[in-house]
Amino acid sequence: MKKNTKILASLILAAVFLGLLIFIDNSSLKNSMLSTCLQKGAIYALVAVSMNLLNGFTGLFSLGQAGFMLIGAYTYGILTIPVTSRGSVYQYFDGGLVQFSIPVIPAIILAGIMAACFAALIGLPVLKLKSDYLAIATLGFAEIIRALIQWKQIAPLTNGSNMLRAFPTYDTILFPFIISAICIAIIVLLIRSSYGRAFKAIREDEIAAEAMGVNLFKHKMMSFVISSFFAGIGGALLAMFQASVQAKAFTSAMTYEILLIVVIGGIGSITGSIIASFLFVGCMEWWLRFLDEVHYIGDFKVPFLRTGFRMVVFSIVIMIIVLFWRKGIMGNKEFSWDAIAKFFKDPFGLVSKKKKKGEVK
């Protein structure tokens, strides 16, 4: 396909999607399940892509995504609750310690920076060791930070185990999409840059990368800190989406959800992570909901359907994907119009298979 055609196709696709969002935003659909799934999908897409940067492109296995999101969400919440509302939010702590509030955008950026700082603190001792230790350290960090935030001694800052609320949220559902899109675009640019190549070199072969002059510690640190930065921003967006945050929701189950999205989408594929995010959120929140409810067909009570059955089905789906589709939806490839065109000309590679057979003869 010609380059211009591809660009045109991408622009049309983006415009249609944008049009759809604007339509939803201005219609009664705004509070529908569709809208909820789209917003949450956009936020999860950012977090999944940030995790993919580390796990898929740098080959470092980290399990701290929920912890960094938690830091992002709390940083955003603590810094933006209007001074007038602080009395009611921090009702047990005399209005809390922080007695100012800052605008939304700087707060989102600070949420990222705060998560990045924590990542640097963890990375400093751990990234000098063998890569395996990072998974353990980040998992431990995520558990500790969740407990720490609810600790009584710092409750005037974090509101302890009570929720943070009343901070500014967004009015248009376009907001999480725009922030996510900008962040993902930056990650894509990074991956395509010389630093991105160095990250991939580390993933492929650490010893060779080092022999070619790639400083392992420095580049692992960069990837880890940047990944956490964007996870922090994802956390801030999640806080805005939910309109309240509570530390106890950021469990390691959340990290596993993100990890699943990365695996389903394809480790090392950005578009895979994005597509998988929307599919995952759609399934979890919406399409598989009916499995949790008791249904009758006439007088017949459909068996198995009850609360929790959704998770059973979901686990089976995941197992099937992992068993039969090990590389995920996209493998490590990216979405491309060429692939789409090829698919429509020759679905399932029937024609080209025949050709190959012919060549052998």
Next chain:
Amino acid sequence: MANTVLSIENITVQFGGVVAVNNLSMHVDEGEIVSLIGPNGAGKTTAFNAITGVYQATNGRVSFNDRVILESHPTGKMRKLYAGENADLYHKIIKNTPDKIAKLGMGRTFQNIRLFKELSVLDNVLIAKHMRLKGNLFTDTFMINYKEEKKIRQECLELLKIVDLYDLRDEVASSLPYGKQRHLEIARALATDPSLLLLDEPAAGMNPQETEELTALIRKLRDDFKLTVLLIEHHMNLVMDISDRIYVIDFGKLISTGTPDMVQKDQRVIDAYLGVAEDE
């Protein structure tokens, strides 16, 4: 007299109780092609790894362009275990990670090919240029230094032409045939802008014709890039043809050194190789 590029003094590398390299001393002068040979398991690759910082030598000193890049003596548990010589000669510990040594101008290839398998041929070479870029994370991500990127791309494509991989530049490295992969290893090492090139069995698995072409290529690279070359190789035709000087080691110890003619006639070398000559 030519400058000494690489000087190795009394290097011993000991793994637990195994002395892989035993009190090895050698030097390589500017513009020379020097070979390090010896039977299988003699300790050649281990010596390379000690020079390039992959392993820390147990004892000894390595200087590169008049700068000490490694100095070591037995410490800790090794103090009791040490089975080499000259244990009291060195008192400092100087170590450098492989990336620092690469940056100083030492490029290398690997015996058991270590390409970035899933990446394209061109990307493999581009990665070696990364450390030479002047841009930083920010300018690089936002393509502010796109001119520099363009320049290194051009340089890498030129390198690929030299090793005859230009037409395969967009292929995935692991899809290349074996001989081509060895060529790519050389191109990648060259992209680090080395003054000293270390080649670990570059002709392994090649047929006689390919080996001959490789001999010519190594010479050409030495001349065109003003390189100094240290070579490990089992193909004796190549070694005898190309080397200015040869070092022979057996069981980690230097057993002979000199010009190809001198080494070939040395009875100790013949003895060391006899066992190997049978099965080769």
